[in-house]
Amino acid sequence: MQSAPAIQKLLDELERLPGIGPKSAQRVAYHILNSDRDDAIRLAQAIEEVKDTVRFCSQCFNYAEGELCEICASVRRDASVICVVSEPRDIPPIERTGVFSGVYHVLGGALSPMEGIGPDELKIKELMSRLVDDSVQEVVIATNPNVEGETTATYLARLIKPLGILVTRPASGLPVGGDLEFADEITLGRAMEARREL
Amino acid sequence: MQSAPAIQKLLDELERLPGIGPKSAQRVAYHILNSDRDDAIRLAQAIEEVKDTVRFCSQCFNYAEGELCEICASVRRDASVICVVSEPRDIPPIERTGVFSGVYHVLGGALSPMEGIGPDELKIKELMSRLVDDSVQEVVIATNPNVEGETTATYLARLIKPLGILVTRPASGLPVGGDLEFADEITLGRAMEARREL
Numbered sequence: 001m002q003s004a005p006a007i008q009k010l011l012d013e014l015e016r017l018p019g020i021g022p023k024s025a026q027r028v029a030y031h032i033l034n035s036d037r038d039d040a041i042r043l044a045q046a047i048e049e050v051k052d053t054v055r056f057c058s059q060c061f062n063y064a065e066g067e068l069c070e071i072c073a074s075v076r077r078d079a080s081v082i083c084v085v086s087e088p089r090d091i092p093p094i095e096r097t098g099v100f101s102g103v104y105h106v107l108g109g110a111l112s113p114m115e116g117i118g119p120d121e122l123k124i125k126e127l128m129s130r131l132v133d134d135s136v137q138e139v140v141i142a143t144n145p146n147v148e149g150e151t152t153a154t155y156l157a158r159l160i161k162p163l164g165i166l167v168t169r170p171a172s173g174l175p176v177g178g179d180l181e182f183a184d185e186i187t188l189g190r191a192m193e194a195r196r197e198l
Numbered sequence: 199m200q201s202a203p204a205i206q207k208l209l210d211e212l213e214r215l216p217g218i219g220p221k222s223a224q225r226v227a228y229h230i231l232n233s234d235r236d237d238a239i240r241l242a243q244a245i246e247e248v249k250d251t252v253r254f255c256s257q258c259f260n261y262a263e264g265e266l267c268e269i270c271a272s273v274r275r276d277a278s279v280i281c282v283v284s285e286p287r288d289i290p291p292i293e294r295t296g297v298f299s300g301v302y303h304v305l306g307g308a309l310s311p312m313e314g315i316g317p318d319e320l321k322i323k324e325l326m327s328r329l330v331d332d333s334v335q336e337v338v339i340a341t342n343p344n345v346e347g348e349t350t351a352t353y354l355a356r357l358i359k360p361l362g363i364l365v366t367r368p369a370s371g372l373p374v375g376g377d378l379e380f381a382d383e384i385t386l387g388r389a390m391e392a393r394r395e396l
Contacts (some may be wrong), residue, residue: 009247010245012244033248033249051235053202
């Protein structure tokens, strides 16, 4: 009513974003209205570009712009250690700790009988097929330290250990019940370094 | 480093928005990555559309899609009462109170000798030229209840009163030193209704 239709449309779209309520949406909308046209267009184009160019890495299922993600494609990464995470968003916090030089595998979730997510809904088959050649020495299972994450870790440990591969999990120290995504770098770095065998 | 370039670019653009820190930017970026392409494109297009279609109302300097904003163009509004605000973002909270049926005038700021903002930097000349015909009965000065806003209100009252026009200001009750933009509807509604002559 009080806003021009184009402004109302922008407000509606902004309010659909996570963590953005009506007041944040309004602040952001007025910021966009007040900013240089070039700045606003760069944001719009960044959104479109990310949807046009980003897909899943064919090896680890992280986000990737090519066939492989930057980590899988890098010759500097130690392919003999695979860190298993639930979601792509769990990778940046581990990368920021600087203590992990291996590669990743993104499950796309965690086991949850309550939500009907069983092994077939996750990229577990794809993980197992990465383990058939002898080059993998260790699998670090960095699923979230909550019920689903622990269940998933236990399930994977039982599958992988018989292959003679070391299976580890970041040390506790992560706040139990919390999300790995929001852990601070030092806590998470120490937890990664002190990871223990399952 | 850990993100694909397109994702990093999006994160950079999101972090430029007000109230969006690195963690919020990451949440929003992953939301966009996970959302339907159509949803993401709608957001991008809403941003572009707002920059392409929104300009300033030639009468009141609110945001507008045509020559006049929706309020100035409406026949239902009482053009004999003009509410003066600092910024376009101050209009929606007043509209939401539902107690004001007049029109607006956006100054584009407030007087601030500290920041070098004098009368010539604001749309004061344009306000005065709206008052020359006899139709305007009242000017409500709803600048923010802080130093700059009060200074501006006092300055405008001195200019306008000699024209024989009633000059009012929303009643105090607004938290002093705060921003009108963030006032709750009831407080602001009562303050508007109990506005007093300056």
